[in-house]
Structure formats: C-alpha cells, structure tokens
Amino acid sequence: MPYRTIIEPFRIHSVQAIDLPDAEEREEALRQAGFNLFGLHADHVIIDLLTDSGTGAMSSEQWAGMMRGDESYAGSRSFYRFESIVKDITQMTQVIPTHQGRAAERILFSVMVDEGDVVPNNTHFDTTRANVEYRGAEARDLVVPEGRDPAIDLPFKGNMDIDALRATIEEVGRDRVPLVMVTVTNNSGGGQPVSLQNLRDVRAVCDEYEIPLFLDACRFAENAWFIKLREPGHEHRTPAEIAREMFSLADGCTMSAKKDGLANIGGFLALNDDEIAARCRNLLILTEGFPTYGGMAGYDLEAVAQGLAEVLDENYLRYRIRSTAYLGEKVAAAGVPIVQPPGGHAIYLDAKALLPHIPPHEYPAQSLAVELYRNGGVRGVEIGTVMFGRPSPDGGPDEPAAMELVRLAIPRRTYTQSHIDYVAEVVIDVASRAESLRGLRMVEQAPWLRHFTARFEPL
Ligand code: F0G
Numbered sequence: 124m125p126y127r128t129i130i131e132p133f134r135i136h137s138v139q140a141i142d143l144p145d146a147e148e149r150e151e152a153l154r155q156a157g158f159n160l161f162g163l164h165a166d167h168v169i170i171d172l173l174t175d176s177g178t179g180a181m182s183s184e185q186w187a188g189m190m191r192g193d194e195s196y197a198g199s200r201s202f203y204r205f206e207s208i209v210k211d212i213t214q215m216t217q218v219i220p221t222h223q224g225r226a227a228e229r230i231l232f233s234v235m236v237d238e239g240d241v242v243p244n245n246t247h248f249d250t251t252r253a254n255v256e257y258r259g260a261e262a263r264d265l266v267v268p269e270g271r272d273p274a275i276d277l278p279f280k281g282n283m284d285i286d287a288l289r290a291t292i293e294e295v296g297r298d299r300v301p302l303v304m305v306t307v308t309n310n311s312g313g314g315q316p317v318s319l320q321n322l323r324d325v326r327a328v329c330d331e332y333e334i335p336l337f338l339d340a341c342r343f344a345e346n347a348w349f350i351k352l353r354e355p356g357h358e359h360r361t362p363a364e365i366a367r368e369m370f371s372l373a374d375g376c377t378m379s380a381k382k383d384g385l386a387n388i389g390g391f392l393a394l395n396d397d398e399i400a401a402r403c404r405n406l407l408i409l410t411e412g413f414p415t416y417g418g419m420a421g422y423d424l425e426a427v428a429q430g431l432a433e434v435l436d437e438n439y440l441r442y443r444i445r446s447t448a449y450l451g452e453k454v455a456a457a458g459v460p461i462v463q464p465p466g467g468h469a470i471y472l473d474a475k476a477l478l479p480h481i482p483p484h485e486y487p488a489q490s491l492a493v494e495l496y497r498n499g500g501v502r503g504v505e506i507g508t509v510m511f512g513r514p515s516p517d518g519g520p521d522e523p524a525a526m527e528l529v530r531l532a533i534p535r536r537t538y539t540q541s542h543i544d545y546v547a548e549v550v551i552d553v554a555s556r557a558e559s560l561r562g563l564r565m566v567e568q569a570p571w572l573r574h575f576t577a578r579f580e581p582l
Pocket residue numbers: 173174175176223224225226248250251306310339341378379380381389390
C-alpha cells in the first residue's frame with residue numbers, strides 16, 4: 124500500500140472558539156500572572172498544552188452515556204457499568220471510585236504508608252510525591268539511569284532500575300517499604316513507557332520481599348501501545364491483551380480517568396486485598412462519598428466507563444502516539460533538543476540543553492515556557508527546578524531538579540494537525556533566539572506544590 128497520512132480517526136462534532144490575544148495582551152497577561160502560566164486566564168491562551176489531564180474531547184457515545192447517568196446515591200446503575208469495565212481491564216476485585224487520581228493516592232497512602240516509610244517509584248508524579256511526603260514518608264525515584272538522559276533514544280526509558288529497587292529495600296528494610304509503585308507511562312520522566320519485562324522483574328523483587336506492587340495507571344493504554352510497537356513478541360497482541368497483562372502483574376492501581384479514561388474528571392483505586400479495600404472505603408466515605416460514586420456524579424461514571432471502552436481502540440492509539448511523535452520529530456528536525464524518543468502524551472523540550480546560559484536556580488525551563496506563551500500564546504508547563512527543586516535551607520540557590528524540561532502535553536482528540544504545526548513554528552522560532560532568553564527570580568512560593576502558585580520576576 125502507498126504511504127498514507129495517519130489521520131485523526133474521528134470527525135469534529137462540536138467546536139469551541141479560540142480567542143487570539145495579540146502580543147500586547149499576552150505581555151499584560153504574563154505580568155498579571157506573575158510569570159506563572161498556571162495563573163493565566165485560559166481565554167488568553169491560544170493553544171493550551173498545559174496538561175493532557177481532563178482536557179480531551181469526549182465522544183458522542185460518552186455524551187450519550189452522560190444522559191443515561193443514574194444519579195442514585197447508592198447502588199447506581201452507572202456505578203455497576205463503571206465497575207464492570209474497570210474489572211474487565213484490570214482484573215482486580217475491588218474497585219473504588221474517586222473524583223480524580225490524587226484522591227485515590229491520598230486514600231491508598233493514608234491506609235498503607237506511615238511516617239518514616241520509603242515508597243519507591245520509577246518517577247513519582249508531583250501529586251503522588253506530595254501525597255507520600257504528606258504522610259511523613261520518603262518518595263524515592265528509581266528510574267533506570269538512561270531515563271535521566273534526555274538525548275539518549277531507547278525504547279523503554281520509563282523502566283524501574285531493578286538493582287536500585289533491591290538496594291533500597293535492603294537499605295531501609297522491607298518493613299519500611301509498604302508498597303512499590305510503577306508509573307505507566309512515566310510522566311515526570313518524559314512520558315516514557317515501561318516494558319512488560321521490567322514490570323515482570325519488579326514483580327519478582329516484590330514477590331521476593333512480599334511487598335505489594337501498585338501501578339500509577341493514568342496512561343496505561345498509551346503504555347500498552349508502546350509495548351506493542353517496541354517490545355519484541357507483542358506486536359501481534361491487542362492493546363487490551365497487553366493492558367490486562369500489565370495489570371495482572373500488580374496488586375492494585377491508582378488511576379486518573381482524566382488521562383486514559385478519556386474523561387474530564389474521575390478516577391479510581393483498584394486492588395485485590397479485601398481488608399485494605401475496606402479501610403480505603405471507610406476513608407472514601409469520610410471525604411469523597413459513598414463507595415458507589417466516590418466523588419463523581421452518575422454521569423461522570425458513565426463518561427469514564429465509555430472512555431475506558433474506547434481508549435484501547437487500535438485506530439485511536441495509533442493516531443494518538445503518532446500525532447505526538449509528529450510534533451517531536453518536527454521540532455527535533457529543526458535542531459530543538461527534546462527528550463528522545465517522543466513520549467506518549469507529550470513532548471518535553473530540554474531547556475538545560477537549549478539554555479545553558481541560565482543556571483537551574485534561575486529556572487531555565489520556566490523561562491522557556493514563558494517565552495513560548497509570549498511568542499505564540501502556547502502554554503506548556505515547567506517540569507524542572509520550579510516543580511521538583513528544593514529551596515535551600517540556608518537561603519542560597521535552590522537545589523536543582525534532575526532535568527529542566529518544558530512539557531507540551533497534548534489533550535486527547537482536541538487539536539488538529541494544523542494546530543500542532545503552529546505549535547512547532549512557535550517552538551522553532553523561540554529556540555532560534557535562545558541566547559536572548561533570561562532567567563527568572565521566584566518572589567513568592569508555597570510550602571508544597573509551589574509550582575502552582577509561585578510568582579516570578581524577570582531577571
Ligand atoms: N499520576 C500521574 C502519573 C499523573 O500524571 C497525574 C496527573 C496524577 C497521578 C494525578 O491525577 O490529576 O487526576 O489527580 N497528572 C496531570 C498532569 C495533572 O498534568 O500530568 P489527578
């Protein structure tokens with residue numbers, strides 16, 4: 124067959140207008156937001172790549188499901204539909220709905236993690252790290268060394284470093300490691316996938332020390348597709364078969380349905396341990412809601428159930444992963460340094476490589492993110508020293524993060540190829556003037572998750 128463009132496997136059914144603020148309006152918006160893109164009014168953003176979380180377009184079947192939502196407080200029909208698809212994909216016996224991923228994390232860690240514990244993960248996402256630390260425990264990132272090298276092009280840079288996992292358990296003792304987590308795909312490490320073999324190896328270590336293994340499963344379908352594409356022996360399997368095998372290796376999972384649930388809100392905690400599940404449900408009732416809705420409306424349960432039924436479709440996943448790679452290839456071909464290979468949900472620009480003249484404590488990735496907005500109204504997010512660095516205890520420069528990245532996360536089924544072409548033009552234009560960019564000074568910060576509310580001044 125001749126080469127054909129991989130097209131969006133859907134037609135647009137309903138649209139939302141984008142305002143096109145001019146350069147002056149963008150400059151004023153930046154000033155008002157304290158040079159923190161979380162502070163922008165979304166109307167001032169032209170292409171919003173802040174996150175792929177809850178920002179996707181729902182299908183007509185999801186909207187139809189919402190009309191069928193059963194709003195019964197207890198025992199809603201919509202819950203049983205939701206529970207049945209979650210059980211079908213995860214094969215786990217206990218399904219606990221939550222309003223989003225971090226609620227599942229908070230409940231799970233409240234039950235399983237104590238002060239002084241250590242939780243290993245390939246790389247904790249910011250809310251996961253914060254929820255572990257909020258329990259007085261240590262969140263330890265044990266991704267393979269190549270996962271910290273943006274330029275190296277390898278198929279599974281999200282893998283857990285098995286030797287480091289074993290060394291951590293030996294060092295702190297198995298009683299202080301209440302669970303091991305693996306994030307699929309590895310969001311903070313470039314949206315890189317984890318191989319099935321690596322999950323099997325982590326499972327073997329967990330079995331040896333009798334420690335439960337949980338998946339942070341937000342992007343499980345994208346991870347399954349990467350396994351199909353890249354891991355020998357899986358090319359003929361369906362994404363659903365691969366996803367089931369991924370889940371079969373774990374004892375439980377936390378899930379934000381705002382990603383691969385293709386929904387605007389929702390999440391769950393699923394696990395096999397009845398006793399832990401009962402304790403989680405007690406907390407759920409305290410803060411989220413009754414166990415058959417857990418903070419979601421009946422119509423949200425329907426949207427997530429239908430989203431989970433759609434996300435493992437091969438045409439969707441082929442388009443999804445290909446369209447992200449398209450942006451990565453375009454900017455990389457113009458010489459812009461990115462985390463290689465392109466991730467599933469996002470392209471990560473390597474600000475450390477692009478802006479070597481800006482030191483980490485002057486936030487090179489924040490400076491790059493601000494400039495992308497200033498230049499073209501494109502909003503990405505800093506994943507660097509603002510998000511993961513630490514203020515120094517003696518008032519000196521921040522302890523830097525391992526990488527200085529700007530993530531351009533692509534909402535699911537939302538933007539077309541010409542939107543993405545525009546983004547590439549903005550990135551390439553800003554990169555061509557890299558040496559003119561200056562750093563920022565942080566003038567306000569919160570004690571945790573400071574990146575959401577910090578304010579900056581240009582240097
Ligand atoms: N785990 C991972 C790997 C995530 O990427 C996120 C959210 C969460 C947990 C928490 O889920 O937002 O539903 O509470 N990530 C979003 C992002 C916010 O932009 O990457 P949540």
